[in-house]
Amino acid sequence: MASETKKNIGDKNEPDLRGTLVSVMFVLAFIVISWFGVLGIFLSR
Amino acid sequence: MHLHRFEKIWLVFGIGSLVVFMLILGYGAFWKGTHPQSHGQIIDPNNVEAYDAFKPENLGVNKVDDKRYVINVVASAFNYDFGTDKDGNAVKTIRIPKGSNVLFQVTSPDVVHGFNIAGTNVNMMIEPGYVSKMETVLNNPGEYTIVCNEYCGVGHHLMFGTLEVYE
Numbered sequence: 486m487a488s489e490t491k492k493n494i495g496d497k498n499e500p501d502l503r504g505t506l507v508s509v510m511f512v513l514a515f516i517v518i519s520w521f522g523v524l525g526i527f528l529s530r
Numbered sequence: 531m532h533l534h535r536f537e538k539i540w541l542v543f544g545i546g547s548l549v550v551f552m553l554i555l556g557y558g559a560f561w562k563g564t565h566p567q568s569h570g571q572i573i574d575p576n577n578v579e580a581y582d583a584f585k586p587e588n589l590g591v592n593k594v595d596d597k598r599y600v601i602n603v604v605a606s607a608f609n610y611d612f613g614t615d616k617d618g619n620a621v622k623t624i625r626i627p628k629g630s631n632v633l634f635q636v637t638s639p640d641v642v643h644g645f646n647i648a649g650t651n652v653n654m655m656i657e658p659g660y661v662s663k664m665e666t667v668l669n670n671p672g673e674y675t676i677v678c679n680e681y682c683g684v685g686h687h688l689m690f691g692t693l694e695v696y697e
Contacts, residue, residue: 513543513544513547
């Protein structure tokens with residue numbers, strides 16, 4: 486109980502960014518895949 | 531400064547992909563010679579014939595060497611001038627053997643035009659007063675349409691030509 490209280494104090498005001506991380510990774514994947522897709526078209530023509 | 535652990539993760543990935551993109555672009559620009567089509571080479575738009583490549587007898591396909599060609603074109607509203615054939619008729623289709631190295635040199639005496647060989651990387655803006663150049667290797671046989679992709683006036687949609695790459 487005591488350690489949990491300590492942890493909660495350490496994490497105070499720390500927002501939960503798991504959803505943000507997943508969203509950012511989706512955007513990153515989209516940008517990287519499109520970028521290499523366009524590069525592939527450029528190189529193959 | 532305190533950063534959330536997740537923020538560090540996406541900053542590393544974001545900056546990392548930027549670095550990768552810039553390295554690939556830099557390789558293309560400095561080792562492979564990719565660059566914009568206008569070299570800042572200027573020409574008098576009212577007298578393009580003063581430039582050797584755009585004299586009427588030099589327009590169209592010029593064979594330089596085996597598998598090396600130079601194609602000179604004057605793009606004007608609303609036509610691509612590829613020169614004339616033996617009978618004096620305007621050339622509408624240019625023919626190039628497959629696998630040739632081709633240098634396109636294009637200029638405009640009037641307004642801004644486009645020079646896009648649909649389905650290839652040849653895509654240039656043609657500005658009056660400038661010579662646009664692009665060198666390419668045509669490896670895929672077929673018939674390609676050359677289109678103007680910069681709105682140049684009422685006849686813009688009628689401005690096209692044909693490039694045939696034959697075996």
